[in-house]
Amino acid sequence: MSKKNMLIYAHYYAPDAASTGQILVDLAEGMRDRFNITVICVVPSYTGTIAPEYKTKRFYEEMRNGVRVIRVRVPEFSKANKMSRVRNIVSYFFGAMRATFKAGKQDVVYSMSQPPILGGLLGVWGKWMKHAKFVYNIQDFNPEQTLAVGYVKHKLVTDLMMAFDKFSCRQSDLIITVGRDLVETLNKRFRGQRVPRVTMINNWIDEKQIYPLDAANERVQEFRARYGLDGKFVIMYSGNIGLYYDLENLVKVIGKFPNARTADGREVAFAFVGAGAVLDELKRYVAEHDLTNVTFIPYQPKEDLVYSLNAGDVHWCVNARGIKGVSVPSKAYGIMAAGKPILGVLETGSEARYLIDGTECGRCCEPGDYKAVANEIHWYLDHAGSEELVDMGKHGREYLVNHLTRDISVNEYARAIEALL
Numbered sequence: 001m002s003k004k005n006m007l008i009y010a011h012y013y014a015p016d017a018a019s020t021g022q023i024l025v026d027l028a029e030g031m032r033d034r035f036n037i038t039v040i041c042v043v044p045s046y047t048g049t050i051a052p053e054y055k056t057k058r059f060y061e062e063m064r065n066g067v068r069v070i071r072v073r074v075p076e077f078s079k080a081n082k083m084s085r086v087r088n089i090v091s092y093f094f095g096a097m098r099a100t101f102k103a104g105k106q107d108v109v110y111s112m113s114q115p116p117i118l119g120g121l122l123g124v125w126g127k128w129m130k131h132a133k134f135v136y137n138i139q140d141f142n143p144e145q146t147l148a149v150g151y152v153k154h155k156l157v158t159d160l161m162m163a164f165d166k167f168s169c170r171q172s173d174l175i176i177t178v179g180r181d182l183v184e185t186l187n188k189r190f191r192g193q194r195v196p197r198v199t200m201i202n203n204w205i206d207e208k209q210i211y212p213l214d215a216a217n218e219r220v221q222e223f224r225a226r227y228g229l230d231g232k233f234v235i236m237y238s239g240n241i242g243l244y245y246d247l248e249n250l251v252k253v254i255g256k257f258p259n260a261r262t263a264d265g266r267e268v269a270f271a272f273v274g275a276g277a278v279l280d281e282l283k284r285y286v287a288e289h290d291l292t293n294v295t296f297i298p299y300q301p302k303e304d305l306v307y308s309l310n311a312g313d314v315h316w317c318v319n320a321r322g323i324k325g326v327s328v329p330s331k332a333y334g335i336m337a338a339g340k341p342i343l344g345v346l347e348t349g350s351e352a353r354y355l356i357d358g359t360e361c362g363r364c365c366e367p368g369d370y371k372a373v374a375n376e377i378h379w380y381l382d383h384a385g386s387e388e389l390v391d392m393g394k395h396g397r398e399y400l401v402n403h404l405t406r407d408i409s410v411n412e413y414a415r416a417i418e419a420l421l
Contacts (some may be wrong), residue, residue: 001235003106004421006035007130009096009122011089011114013041013069017299019239019330020114020139021046023203027110030410034418038068038106040099042092042312043104047275048077051320059099070099076299079242096122106130106150108417116142117161120168123337132421136172139203140327141165142187148322149243162189173420176413178203178328179351185325199416202351204409205333206309209302212339212393213310223304223311227297232269233262233384235377236312239277239331243250246320246367250345251282251372255289272310273297308340314380314389317352318345321367328352333404334359336396341389343376359397 008028012021021041028037043054054060060071069079077084091116109132111123116304120136127134142303146152152161166189169175175198177183183200190196213220224230241247260268268292272282279296286294286319300308309315315335319327324347332352335342342362346353356362365372383389 003034003036005105006031006037006417007100007103007106007132008037009109009111009119009126009368010039010041011092011112012046013039013071014064015302016042016044016046016304018046020112021129021331022302023139024077025359026204026206027410028066028408029411031325031414031417032066032410034414035108036068037066038070038103040070040072040076040096041418042088043071045074045076045088048079050074050076057245058095059102070102072099078153079275080280088104089118090420093118093122095362097125100126100129103130103404106132107421108133108135110135110137110417113138113140113142113165116140116146117164117168119173119311120165122181124168124171128164131172134171135176136168136368137176137178137421138186139178139180144185144326145244145323145340147391148326148355149320149366160358161169167191170194172196174199174416175370176201176416179325181325181350182328188325200414201409201412202404203328203333203402204404205337206406206408207337209307210306210334210337212397213306215310217307217310219304219307223307227271227295229269229271229295229311231266233266233314233381234269234271234312235274235314235316235380236271236309237316237318238273238309238312238334239329241272241274243277244320244323245318245328247272247278247279247318248285249370250318250373251291251294252286252317253325253370253377254294255285255291256374256375258291258293260293262381264385266384267293268381269293271295271296271297271312274299305334306338309334309340312338312340313384314343314347315340317342317356317362317369319347319352320351321347323347324350332356333400336400336404339393339397341392342396345373355399356396359395359399361392361399367393 006086010024074091077088109126143158344364
């Protein structure tokens, strides 16, 4: 039997470092033996800048590890400037619509909920243009996410956003969400009536690329030394330093630990690895309050992520209040893969908290309860170097290997999609 054709709309795709982009790389490459995959995405630009070789044409085509990739040129942008981000996203949307005609015959169209609202509408467009089945992967619910953090406050705008995304949901042949709480949100949207067909499949991590390393590992020590973390107890945040994590307030809690030491006598360092819309705000606060125990580290190349994650003793996994049922922080999977304990600031009933509490791979408190956050930091400092922390990391790694690997989740995606055809 000949393979069916599958078109994937991917706002970001390798080599961009976006977590959703990496998910789509794993998905596309993991299903290439079962489908002929075409990906439509932006030119590499997750940081906001675009290399000169991607500035001369409107579209670029390439084969990447057996996957056909059509890249759309977009304008450069600043993550701190809302209007420049909007221009960039809208440019991708219309460019991807045009690129659809370059994709040829397709049997199934897969689109993710990124960029917000437009990702779903691209899937509908692809379904109509290609007379194909439409699979809508909801990683984040919008406008619920933008409402939760006040990013968009005009009711007319948010009502239109909701109407458009519900339209995309209704047009889908299958919705795949990434959390049990997101399934609940979908049911609430449609009030339990005529709910679109939905299944839940967890996100994943490649456990062969991210895995526990001994603290004495040369590359881990090299990373720690490079950023002044050598010999310190490191509480690390790794990922998008963006709008949905309440980091602006969490750094204020960190400010209450200026000269903290662990029970075993180590200095405490708080490391932020990554970039995003609130990075400059965090840097300003740290500079204004002379927080010498806070370090900012740029995004790490994919091949070095195993070393940076292992350089942390404890990792933050956080969301702002109101994100339950809206989004699942994918960084939880990387932390579990590295075998590190988690300091979770997550709402009860959210998917990431289900995973952390259920596997006992960390400790959690509610977003907005900053006294509880401080207490959890104290707890980790008091237990630094203990077998209890080692066991937390082992629990997370063991659960991930058995339930949350790339092969397991990608096979679930492939089976769900094949069932439509």
